Amino acid sequence: MKISIKLNLTFLGIALLIGIVGCFSIFLSRQISGLRTVELPMEQNLGEVEESVWEMIHAADSFRLTGYQLYENIYYEQIGEVEEFFTKYQALTDTDEEKKYIEEFNILWEEAKTAGSMMIELTRKQKAAESYFFINVDEADDVLDFAIQSKWSPEDSTLLAKEQAVREVEVSIWEAIHAAQQYLGLSGCIIRGSQKYIGLEAETAKSAAKASLVKGDFNTLMEKQFEDVDEFWTKYKNLPLEDFENIAIQEFEGFWGKAIIAGREVVSLHDQAEEQFNTLYDKVNKSDDVLDFKMQVFIQKRIAKEDKNAAHVRAITVAISIFAFVSSLATGLFIAYYFSRSISKLSKATDEISSGKLDTQIEITSKDEIGELANKFNKMTTGLREVTASRDELNKEVAKRKIIEHALIEAEGKKRDLLDYSPVCTKVVDLDFNLQYMSTAGIKALKIDDITKLYGTPYPFEFFPESYKKRMTENLQKVIRTGEVITEEAPVTDIEGNELWFQASLVPVRNDEGQIDFIIIVSVDINERKKMEETLLHSEKLKAVGIITSGIAHDFNNLLAVVSGTAQVLEINNKDNNKLVDGLRIINKATKDGAEIVRRMRMATKQDNDTSALWHIDIKNELIQAIAFSKPRWMNMANAEGLDYDIDVDGIMEVPKIMGNDAELREVFINIINNAMDAMERGGRLIFRTWQEEGNVFINISDTGEGMSEEVRRLVFEPYYTTKRSKGSGLGMSISNGIMKRHSGSIEVVSKKGEGTTFTLRLPIAVLPVQKAKPSVSSYQEIKVKDLSVLVVDDNEDIHSSLKMFFVNSGHKAKAVNCGSRAIEALKAEAFDLVLCDIVMPDISGYKVAAALNKLEKKPKIGMMTGWSEKLKDEEKNKLNIDFTIKKPFEFSVLAEHINDAFGANDR
Numbered sequence: 001m002k003i004s005i006k007l008n009l010t011f012l013g014i015a016l017l018i019g020i021v022g023c024f025s026i027f028l029s030r031q032i033s034g035l036r037t038v039e040l041p042m043e044q045n046l047g048e049v050e051e052s053v054w055e056m057i058h059a060a061d062s063f064r065l066t067g068y069q070l071y072e073n074i075y076y077e078q079i080g081e082v083e084e085f086f087t088k089y090q091a092l093t094d095t096d097e098e099k100k101y102i103e104e105f106n107i108l109w110e111e112a113k114t115a116g117s118m119m120i121e122l123t124r125k126q127k128a129a130e131s132y133f134f135i136n137v138d139e140a141d142d143v144l145d146f147a148i149q150s151k152w153s154p155e156d157s158t159l160l161a162k163e164q165a166v167r168e169v170e171v172s173i174w175e176a177i178h179a180a181q182q183y184l185g186l187s188g189c190i191i192r193g194s195q196k197y198i199g200l201e202a203e204t205a206k207s208a209a210k211a212s213l214v215k216g217d218f219n220t221l222m223e224k225q226f227e228d229v230d231e232f233w234t235k236y237k238n239l240p241l242e243d244f245e246n247i248a249i250q251e252f253e254g255f256w257g258k259a260i261i262a263g264r265e266v267v268s269l270h271d272q273a274e275e276q277f278n279t280l281y282d283k284v285n286k287s288d289d290v291l292d293f294k295m296q297v298f299i300q301k302r303i304a305k306e307d308k309n310a311a312h313v314r315a316i317t318v319a320i321s322i323f324a325f326v327s328s329l330a331t332g333l334f335i336a337y338y339f340s341r342s343i344s345k346l347s348k349a350t351d352e353i354s355s356g357k358l359d360t361q362i363e364i365t366s367k368d369e370i371g372e373l374a375n376k377f378n379k380m381t382t383g384l385r386e387v388t389a390s391r392d393e394l395n396k397e398v399a400k401r402k403i404i405e406h407a408l409i410e411a412e413g414k415k416r417d418l419l420d421y422s423p424v425c426t427k428v429v430d431l432d433f434n435l436q437y438m439s440t441a442g443i444k445a446l447k448i449d450d451i452t453k454l455y456g457t458p459y460p461f462e463f464f465p466e467s468y469k470k471r472m473t474e475n476l477q478k479v480i481r482t483g484e485v486i487t488e489e490a491p492v493t494d495i496e497g498n499e500l501w502f503q504a505s506l507v508p509v510r511n512d513e514g515q516i517d518f519i520i521i522v523s524v525d526i527n528e529r530k531k532m533e534e535t536l537l538h539s540e541k542l543k544a545v546g547i548i549t550s551g552i553a554h555d556f557n558n559l560l561a562v563v564s565g566t567a568q569v570l571e572i573n574n575k576d577n578n579k580l581v582d583g584l585r586i587i588n589k590a591t592k593d594g595a596e597i598v599r600r601m602r603m604a605t606k607q608d609n610d611t612s613a614l615w616h617i618d619i620k621n622e623l624i625q626a627i628a629f630s631k632p633r634w635m636n637m638a639n640a641e642g643l644d645y646d647i648d649v650d651g652i653m654e655v656p657k658i659m660g661n662d663a664e665l666r667e668v669f670i671n672i673i674n675n676a677m678d679a680m681e682r683g684g685r686l687i688f689r690t691w692q693e694e695g696n697v698f699i700n701i702s703d704t705g706e707g708m709s710e711e712v713r714r715l716v717f718e719p720y721y722t723t724k725r726s727k728g729s730g731l732g733m734s735i736s737n738g739i740m741k742r743h744s745g746s747i748e749v750v751s752k753k754g755e756g757t758t759f760t761l762r763l764p765i766a767v768l769p770v771q772k773a774k775p776s777v778s779s780y781q782e783i784k785v786k787d788l789s790v791l792v793v794d795d796n797e798d799i800h801s802s803l804k805m806f807f808v809n810s811g812h813k814a815k816a817v818n819c820g821s822r823a824i825e826a827l828k829a830e831a832f833d834l835v836l837c838d839i840v841m842p843d844i845s846g847y848k849v850a851a852a853l854n855k856l857e858k859k860p861k862i863g864m865m866t867g868w869s870e871k872l873k874d875e876e877k878n879k880l881n882i883d884f885t886i887k888k889p890f891e892f893s894v895l896a897e898h899i900n901d902a903f904g905a906n907d908r
Contacts, residue, residue, distance in 0.1 A: 017327055020320055038092055039303045043296070045089040050291050052081035057284055060116055064277050067127035072120060079113060089295075101294045105287050112283035119276035126269035130180075133262035137177055140255035144170055145639075146632075147248035158239050165236035169229050173256075176225035180263055219267050226260055343370075353381060425502065425523040427459070431516065433476050435459045442523065447495040459521075463492045472504075479506045479519055489526065501526050563591050566798070568892045569805045591889050616657040616766055617665060619690060619697055623652055626669035627688075634677040643683035651689030655697045659766040660743045668736040668747075672701050672759050675732070679705025679757065695765055696745075702758040708751040716749055783896045784905035788812040789830075793823040793837040793849060794865065799888075803836065806892050820844025824852050832860045834899065839866040850880045861902045863895075 056078035063071035086109075090102055144166055152159055233256075237249060352360040360381055364374035425442030429435055434456050443451050446463055460472040468491060475486045487505040494500060502523035511517040567587040574580045627647060638645050676686050684704040691698050708716065717737040740747045744764050751757035790807045792814060794800040800816035807814035815832075817823050820841050827835075835853055839846035846864055853862055864885045883902040886895060900906045 014327070017320075017323070039299055042089055042092045043299050043303070045085045045092075046291055046295055046299070048085040049082050049089065050288060052078045052085065053284055053288060053291075056082065056116070057281060060119060060277060060280060064119060064123050064273055067123055067130075075116065075120065079116075082109070095298075098295070098298060101290055101298070105290045105295075108283050108287035108290065112280050112287065115276045115279040115283060119273050119280060122269050122273035122276060126266055126273055129262045129265040129269060133180065133259055133266055134177070136255045136259035136262060137173055140252050140259060141170060141173055143248050143252040143255065144173075147251060148245055151242075151244055156242075162236060162239055165232050165239070168232035169236065172225045172228035172232065176222050176229070176263065179219075179222035179225060180266065222263060222267070226263075229256065423525075425525075427521040427523070429459045429476070429519050429521065431480060431518065433459050433473065433519075436518070445494065445500060445525065446492065449495075463494070465491060465493065475506055476519060479508050480516055483508050483510075483516065490523070563587060563889070566802050567591070569802050569809065572806070572809055572892075614659045614661060617660045617662050618657055619655055619665075619699060619763070620652050622662055622665050623669060623688060623690070623699070624649070626666045626673060629666065630670050630673045630677075633674065637677065638683070643680075645677070645680070645683055646685040648685060648687040651687065651700070653690050655690050655692045656765045658697055658743070658763045660763065664739045665743070668739050668761070669699075669701070671732045671736045676701065676703035676705060676757065679703055679707070681706070684756075692765065695767070697763045697765055699761040699763075700758065701761075702756060704756045707753045707755050707757055708749075709753050713749055713751050717747070783810055783812070784900050785833075785903045786811065788833045788899075790814045791823065791826055791832040791835045791837075791860075792816040793818075793820065793835065793841075793846070795819055795838060795841045799838075799865075806895075820846070820849045823849050827852065827856065831858055834861045834863065834902075836863045836865060836895075839864055847880060850882055854881050861899075863898060863902070865890075 056075055059071045059074035059078060062068070063075060086105070093099060093102065148166060149163070152162065156162070233252075241249070361378050362374040364371050422439060423441050424439070425445060426437075426439040427435060427442060428437040435454055435458075436456075438448075438451055438454070442448075448454070459476075460469050464472060472490065475488070478484065479486055485505060485507050487503065490502050490504045492500050492502060503526045505522045507520045507522065508516045509518050509520055570580070627649070634645055637643060673686065680686075680703055686704075687700075687702045689700040689702075691700075717733050737747055740761060740763075746762045748760045748762075749757060750760070788807070790812055792800045792803045792807070794803070794816075795818050797818055800818065804814045804816040815826060817826055820837075821844050823835070823837065824844070826832075835849070837846045837849050846866075850862055850864065853859055859881075861883045862881070864880075864882050865888055866885065867888045884898040886898055897906070
């Protein structure tokens with residue numbers, strides 16, 4: 001019988017045993033598979049439901065306490081998770097008992113969601129009321145500080161009584177604030193405008209509230225403070241009052257009345273939201289009991305039943321497997337013994353041939369394959385004797401191959417010479433990623449002294465940053481695994497620490513059998529391209545900021561126009577009140593500075609050309625003004641946080657005048673002062689000093705704040721660089737640096753972490769007469785044309801109201817509308833001598849209004865107003881047939897001059 005037949009019969013028996021074991025294994029796997037596809041997914045889905053239910057509760061509670069949108073989003077996201085996994089669980093249920101539990105859970109879950117939705121809505125209203133409450137309290141306090149106390153005269157005989165009454169009012173206001181905070185559980189910070197009033201973090205707010213004298217029932221105490229405010233406010237109002245105090249009283253009572261209503265609404269909404277949250281928690285807790293004690297228990301019963309059935313099948317399978325193993329082992333030992341005897345004879349004969357005995361013969365006479373192998377072995381020994389005779393010719397062939405191999409080595413050396421002259425860096429690594437070769441271009445680029453020290457070391461080596469080494473290793477592994485060519489950009493650092501960029505291509509090289517033998521890495525220098533990309537990115541960033549700045553300029557100019565117009569109307573109507581007129585003129589000056597700041601914002605993004613005038617500037621006077629302008633901001637910070645700021649101006653000396661723009665220089669000083677105050681979060685000292693030296697004026701501003709690291713100091717004047725994150729734009733110090741350069745000056749900073757910061761500014765002394773002089777403020781110019789009928793069109797009601805008041809006070813008839821469509825309707829109904837129209841409006845633009853005016857038989861004079869920084873081109877003005885344009889904010893005397901020119905009144 002042949003060996004193959006013997007082996008086939010043996011393997012057939014083993015296969016039969018394995019087949020039996022396999023059948024039982026399949027049966028067992030079905031048991032386990034049933035458990036895996038039904039019971040275990042049911043348990044997993046319920047686990048996900050339970051986890052999401054409690055995540056939803058936590059999110060709801062967090063939203064109730066903070067009002068943050070993030071927690072509301074998490075709340076609804078977890079509701080979605082619950083319903084998704086519960087739907088998957090329902091699809092696996094197949095018993096009436098489970099369906100009963102599902103119905104019970106769904107009822108509780110719907111009630112919980114209803115309570116949660118009501119809690120979310122109540123919390124939104126509560127947080128809005130909180131903000132409204134704190135804002136109005138803050139505004140009321142500002143009225144006390146700036147509209148009353150700051151204007152009291154020392155000669156007032158009732159000053160002490162007034163001060164005592166107002167001080168009690170202030171104390172009661174802030175006790176009401178603290179009571180409201182504590183009633184709400186100190187869940188957040190009080191916001192004042194865009195600034196945090198009590199502190200940057202909740203812990204700071206807690207500390208401030210603990211310092212309060214308020215103790216007990218905070219809701220009752222807040223109401224008590226309302227009563228105290230009313231009591232002491234009444235005492236103050238009963239005292240002899242000045243006109244400015246009567247005006248301030250009305251303003252205070254407006255804010256305080258709103259605050260009381262909002263405070264009570266906060267308490268009511270807070271209690272309602274808490275009640276809905278308790279309902280939500282109760283329903284969720286009950287639904288969780290259904291999950292834990294009914295659904296999960298039922299699933300465990302199903303799992304236990306399936307597990308018991310699987311255990312029986314498992315025991316039978318183990319027994320059959322042991323039997324199959326023993327049988328297979330016995331069969332293998334028998335086959336091994338049968339073949340080992342014949343193989344031993346073959347091995348002995350092979351050893352004899354190896355020792356040179358070529359006439360060896362094997363005595364095996366079986367009729368199977370081993371017998372045939374022995375017969376062929378005997379024939380082989382006969383052939384070997386014949387082959388030995390041609391050994392000399394074989395040696396000659398080997399000699400020829402050595403000559404060819406030497407020629408190939410020389411050719412390889414020439415190829416390496418070509419690589420060394422190439423400007424491209426070429427590296428060779430083996431399959432263990434060890435460097436075997438690097439061309440001259442790479443050695444020069446990395447400034448390596450001895451490349452042989454790196455041969456045999458793992459690639460990538462220390463020239464690559466740690467963050468990139470892992471990625472390069474993964475790419476090399478991928479090349480070996482897939483045979484692909486991978487190309488990507490790679491940063492490296494040369495010996496001196498300079499950053500370089502290369503585009504690296506990883507190319508696998510195969511041998512004659514098609515297997516990857518090694519990897520070539522070809523790196524092309526892309527440093528110039530990277531610089532171009534950075535330049536383009538910076539250009540796009542400037543373009544984006546320019547677009548944003550355009551919108552800000554328009555809106556800000558509109559706001560300044562409201563302030564300026566209102567102040568000018570008040571000045572006209574109160575010419576006899578010198579104190580009020582002086583204050584209103586300060587406001588007008590501030591609006592001019594604001595408009596100048598907007599212009600420079602546009603200039604910083606290269607949207608406007610520098611057309612600012614130069615005149616003689618008194619540095620001491622500008623520093624004092626800058627300190628005064630910035631004082632409200634840091635005084636508010638000091639009052640709110642109990643801080644102490646010491647402003648040392650003793651070092652500000654008289655120095656020669658310089659040539660410049662006062663608004664620009666004030667902006668530089670204010671930027672430095674604000675940055676210094678931000679750096680002194682716990683209070684500190686700000687020191688000013690001036691002196692002259694070698695034809696220059698020097699200004700030194702030092703603070704005792706937290707100081708800068710070397711990196712921050714080095715980048716402080718870079719555009720868009722800021723350490724204030726969401727609070728800062730990164731343009732303040734960059735713009736300041738630009739202003740100093742335009743004034744032929746310089747700005748330097750010395751700082752050390754923890755030791756404060758000193759800015760030193762240098763400006764050249766004015767030694768030559770300036771070519772441009774600061775325009776003197778002319779006396780008020782009136783409209784010379786009498787009895788005009790004027791239509792004012794502006795979507796900002798404050799602007800068109802102040803303009804209407806100006807024209808009426810000047811003896812003219814005026815009508816004001818807030819959109820272009822109403823302007824066109826008014827023009828159809830009546831005739832006007834002058835139309836003063838805004839260019840940008842939401843429904844119909846000023847251009848379309850001008851076009852409609854030009855179609856009238858009796859066309860009025862047309863004046864266009866704009867808050868945008870761009871000027872209207874002459875060709876556009878001619879096309880629209882406009883008489884004049886004026887940029888917001890503007891002085892009424894300038895507007896009057898334009899109107900007089902339009903009607904030819906200046907020529908009479």
